[in-house]
Amino acid sequence: MNWPNPNAASVVLLRGVGDAAEVYVCRRVGTARFLSGFSAFPGGSREPEDGDPADALGTARRTAAREALEEVGVSLDPEALTLAGVWVAPAYLGVSLTTAFFLTRADALSPRIVNAEHTHGAWTRPAAALEAWSRGEVLLAPPTLHLLRSLDAPEDERLARCLAPAEARGAPPRYAPIRPHITLFPVRTPTLPPATHTNCYVLHDADDLWVVDPASPDPQEQAALVEFIDAHRARGRSLRGIALTHAHHDHVGGVEALRSATGAPVFAHADAARRLPFSVDHTLSAGDTLTVGRYVLDVVHTPGHDPGHVVFFDRATRAVVAGDLVAGLGTIVVDPDEGSMSKYLESLALVRAMDPSALLPSHGGVIGGAREKLDEYVQHRLWREAKVWDALPSKSHIGLDALLPVVYGDVAPTALPIARLSLRAHLNKLVEDGRAAASAGGWSRATLA
Secondary structure (H helix, E strand, O other): OOOOOOOEEEEEEEEOOHHHOEEEEEEEOOOOOOOOOOEEOOEEEOOHHHOOOOOHHHHHHHHHHHHHHHHHOOOOOHHHOEEEEEEEOOHHHOOOOEEEEEEEEOOOOOOOOOOOOEEEEEEEOHHHHHHHHHOOOOOEOHHHHHHHHHHOOOHHHHHHHHHOOHHHEOOOOOOEEEEOOEEEEEEEOOOOOOOOEEEEEEEEEOOEEEEEOOOOOOHHHHHHHHHHHHHHHOOOOEEEEEEOOOOOHHHHOOHHHHHHHHOOOEEEEHHHHOOOOOOOOEEEOOOOEEEEOOEEEEEEEOOOOOOOOEEEEEOOOOEEEEEOOOOOOOOOOOOOOOOOHHHHHHHHHHHHHOOOOEEEEOOOOOEOOHHHHHHHHHHHHHHHHHHHHHHOOOOOOEOHHHHHHHHOOOOOHHHHHHHHHHHHHHHHHHHHOOOEEEEOOEEEEOOOO
């Protein structure tokens, strides 16, 4: 078989037999830039010392063995590792990652966390790990979820199950189960780089089905989403509605196509509905709920990025379908012509106070380190605000063109148009706070006579 050339590797440590079989699972730190807070197997990216990349699987075995030593302190024989699949990260994640997964016996070994990439690790039965995921207690990436399901099988069937799906042989996953009742279905959209996709979320349980942000204007992407929804409807589920986080074009491009195909009503906040190019059937307000079988999601109004922005808080797992409150890839723009930096910071604080277990953003991967990410966002915006304040004169005025290179000297030239919007939003907030004054000549500290 012609396997994709891996640039990363991961190893599943196994001990015990039969129903007593266990795997060693680590929990990634909440500050990780990729898969923060997820449960995963030891692994990482290929390094030059691992060997010639032309020897694809041989080098991947050495990568897996090195990572096992660096992360959980165990020495492995690379030649004793059994290939259990090669998975390619889907485009919506924004990472060029092709990971080879290996199985190996580790009955006589005592793995332990020995670096700062994980908070803890433990031996667990595959069935117990899957039960924890089904209760919403852990996050599992699609390869990890698949491997655990495959290993929760008779021993003589495990390897074949690991290798069975096309995704285990390099086909990127089309969607990702995040919680048992929440599936991330990324669709290509004309959004801001580096993102290339918007995450549509499909909520499903019992007889209920909801779709959040069917975003793509691309007919092929729309057809793929309809096919996925129809598969759920074939199981007896009714599409109760199409719920929108806000009105931006890269979140609503497929709404009319999905409504036409299914007859489902559209729900949006009133401030979003006024700006949409199509009609809304029902408005959403803070305190409303979406019922999805056994699950209830609260509608939370979170303006700032957009006046009509809402997020959906899942009571059972405390996961937040976050729209553009945060991003797993790129950044969040606060355009002062339609948004508010003051309200955006208030919305971040509001969601932080809800103690979310995970943030399910519209761009990039799911964020398991929810509190860490929200704190990072607030701290970064306040740090930038302090730079704006420091750059303001107290006895004269300064304009945007002069402020921009001082405050945003750390950003690439291509990002300066976005930075200019953020700068105006920060200045508006300083004026609202009484710390700055605006005039025809520009801005100054509010102490200017």
